[in-house]
Amino acid sequence: MNFRLRQSTQIILLSAFAVAAFVAWSLWAEIDQVSRARGAVIPSGRTQVVQSEDGGTIAEILVSEGDRVNRGDLLVRLDETRPRAAVEESQAQVAALKARMARIQAELFNRPLVFPAETSSHPEFVSSQRELYARRRQALSSQINSLQSMLSLTRQELDMNTPLVASGDVSRSEVLRMQRQTSDLQGQINTRRSEYLAELQTEYAKTEEELASATEQLTQRSAILRGSELRSPTDGVIVAIKYNTVGGVLRAGDEVLQLVPTGDKLVVEARVSPTDIAFIRQGQTANVKFDAYDSSIYGSADGTVTHISADTLSEETKEGVQTYYRVLLSADPAKLRPRHEGEKIVLQPGMTSTAEIITGQTTVFKYLTKPILKTTGDSLGER
Known part of the structure; x- marks a missing residue:
């Protein structure tokens, strides 16, 4: 009887000591507090x-x-049929305008007629403007030459009759008439040249404007063709x-x-619940477990929080609207353990994962008593 009593006492004392030791250990031992979030591997450059x-x-x-x-x-x-036809149409229009501009400049600045290289693929425009250049120059030359011939004859007549005024053989009024005629002919020559230059300047300004518009249209149509x-x-x-x-x-x-993109660094995009976001900060470490690699065999990758969205995002799911914060983590797969030597572990975009973000430490005692304290606190607050 006494032996059984002593045995029961020893068991109670041992149990009490074990409980006390566990409580003491739980008050001292710390464990990581984590926030878990589902995620997926994405390229840092996005799709x-x-x-x-x-x-x-x-x-x-x-x-x-x-x-x-x-x-x-x-x-x-x-299909390039329509955009290519539009480009060819604009190219022809630009070539025609550049050929016209070359002819105008040759006439306006009295220099040799030289056509730009862009017009070489359209010889019909070059030929047309060359012929027009020759005709216009010939017409102007004929008109000026005719007026200058008349002016020369009138001056000769004036020179012959001016001395005869003194002898009375020619009246002074006749000499004045010849002088007026000489002045009129000189004025006609000057006027014709001025009108010719004015016409060229007007045509130059108009052609320059049309060329700028056609060049812009060609640029736009060329971009459409490239597209x-x-x-x-x-x-x-x-x-x-x-x-x-x-x-x-x-x-x-x-x-x-x-x-x-395959050249960009891969990151993990995690969706963190709004109830957990208050404890997450940039720079925090995390353990990232990939569904494709069993964590009980391969372990987890080291991760670091690099970005937290400024506001919540929403997505329609089968369970309803899901609200979450977008958190990006850099993940280093070097800590994953291959099953055998030579096995290559490769992360690919789209792989699903679970990110365990370490938000702090707590003691084992606080972790075990937290549900009890929370339930008690809520119950005491009820009416």
């Missing part, structure tokens, strides 16, 4: 969207989803193609496909 700036008809699709492409690779070609070839803006992987039908019609600004 690139390839759009059709001016719209058109799809002539050829050169890539498929999953294809790797390099910067500048041709992805989709649109008929949709090229990759960066190295990446095609993840979504919105249009798969040759002959499909695109409107201006339509999204054609998406690609994920």
Whole structure:
């Protein structure tokens, strides 16, 4: 009887000591406090969207989803028939105006007629302006020569009759008439030259304005023609193609496909609940577990909070509207443990993950008693 009593006493004392030791340890031992958030791997440069700036008809699709492409690779070609015809029309208009401008400048500044290189592909414009140049110069020369011949004869007649006024053989009024005629002819020559230059200056200003407008139109049409070839803006992987039908019609600004950059650093985008965001700061460390790599085998990657969105974002889900803060973490997969030597661990955009963001430390005792204290506090506050 006494033996059983002593045995029971020893068990009670040992249990009490164990409890006391555990409580003492729990008051001293600290564990990490974490906020868990689901996330996914994304490129730091975000998904690139390839759009059709001016719209058109799809002539050829050169890539498929999953294809790797390099910067500048041709992805989709649109029908070039209309934009190319528009460019050729503008090129012809610009060539015609430049040929006209070359002729005007040669006449206006009295220099040899030389056509710019841009007109070489349109010899019909060069020939037309060369002929017009010759005709205009010939017409002006004929008119001036005719007036100068008349002026020369009138001066000769005036020189012959002026001495005869003194002898009375020619009246003074007749000499004055000849002088007026000489002045009139000289005035006609000056007037014709002035009118010719004025016409050229007017034509020069008009042609210069038309050329500027045509050049601007050519630039715009050339940009539209270049836009008929949709090229990759960066190295990446095609993840979504919105249009798969040759002959499909695109409107201006339509999204054609998406690609994920491969040259950019990968980060984890976590969605943190508004109830946890108060304890998260930039620079905090985290353990990132990737669903593709079992954490019980591969472990977790070290992460660091690099960005926290300024406000909440919302997304419609099956459970309703989900509100969250967007938190970006840099993740270093070097801490992940391969299952065997030579296994390569690769992170890819789209991989889902769980981020355990370390927000502080607490003792084991506080962690265990927190639910009890919270429940008690809530109960004591009820009416």
